[in-house]
Amino acid sequence: MTFAGHAPGSPAYRRLILGLFFAGIATFAQLYAPQAVLPLLARDLAVDPATAALSVSAATLGLAASVIGWSVVADRIGRVPAMAVGVIAATALGLLAPFAGDIGILLALRCAEGIALGAVPAVALAYLAEEVGPRHAAAAAGSYIAGTTVGGLAGRIVSGLVAEAAGWQAGVWAATGLCAVAAALFLWLAPRSQGFVPSRRRAESGDGVLTRLLRLLRSPRQLALYAQAFLLMGAFVAVYNYLGFHLSAPPFALPAWLVTLLFLAYLAGTASSPWAGVLASRTGRYPVLLGSVAVMAGGAALMLSPLTIIVLVGLLLFTAGFFGAHAVASGWTPVAAPAESRAQASSLYYFAYYAGSSLFGWALGIAFGAWGWAWFGGIVIGMCALAAVAAAVALRAADPMRS
Secondary structure, eight states: OOOOOOOTTTTTHHHHHHHHHHHHHHHHHHHHHHGHHHHHHHHHHOOHHHHHHHHHHHHHHHHHHHHHHHHHHHHHOOHHHHHHHOOOOHHHHHGGEEEEEEEEHHHHHHHHHHHHTTTHHHHHHHHHHHHHHHGGGGHHHHHHHHHHHHHHHHHHHHHHHHHHHOOHHHHHHHHHHHHHHHHHHHHHHOOOOOOOOOGGGGOOHHHHHHHHHHHHHHHHHHHHHHHHHHHHHHHHHHHHHHHHHHSSTTTTOOOHHHHHEEEHHHHHHHHHHHHHHHHHHHHHHHHHHHHHHHHHHHHHHHHSSHHHHHHHHHHHHHHHHHHHHHHHHHHHHHHSSSSGHHHHHHHHHHHHHHHHHHHHHHHHHHHHHHOOHHHHHHHHHHHHHHHHHHHHTTTTTTTTGGO
């Protein structure tokens, strides 16, 4: 009998969502913990803001490089075992990274940590799609993305507040300790896969995986979804990388502890991602995606203001819009792919997602340093506009919920 998926509200469904919630914390708290301490790290290691931001980009680059490989591993050993190996290895590397007294060693350790962390985003949404079925995938993906926002927020807040009292190394260690607890809860809660079919008996070779990847890369729908990941995540990470530098300088001159608390804006994403998932299930993915991108661009425009309160409102809208768009696009990607290619489709989405994070998280720092915040904000708005154009061209007619 074919497994139809765990029904929403059932004990297994709740364990699945809660387990992935903690997997999101274990992954994203580690990934972005250094972001809150970039000014301290830059001062301690005597590097400029763009170089300090490489501590985030190195991890996201490692993650981007590993997600396709992790999807192949998960096809063979199973979804939950692959994620378990990744989060355990990443936590061990995260405890080592702050010992680095040199920026080169730190970047190498962060890259290795990112490679290990790639297991969760590479596999989680394929796991969700298989265990809850396509009918409930959008809402389930929204709940998972909400968990990742909590992880990203917790890592930044914990590292930032501890770092102000005890140094950036202590801040990163504190965030990694939080991740270790979250990883243990994930391993305890996540139910064993029932919708997963191992690939061993399909005699899957490297050429088979390559064929699937090439087929996905020839799909305009998939390419448009990957464009959302690349452009929107690149813009998002760049804003959070450099906003602290912007607000620490005149005319704002905010203290370090208050800049750290700006990461509470992530709570807007915690609220918007499940809401967007539920709304997409009811009204269609395409309008919710386009509306979320518009909210994101509007928030970026408000952050060009010289008034602190308007910048904060803009940051809330920018964050809510991003996570709404990400919840819709990431959940749409595996559902829109052939069943045998779901893991690869999610992996390509996250490859684009973290490639954008790595590239623009560094490159927009150069633009910020050379031209200032106004040009930086204009580039961010332009990236949102390009994502909206890609969606309008390839996704409007492809939304099955609109027919």
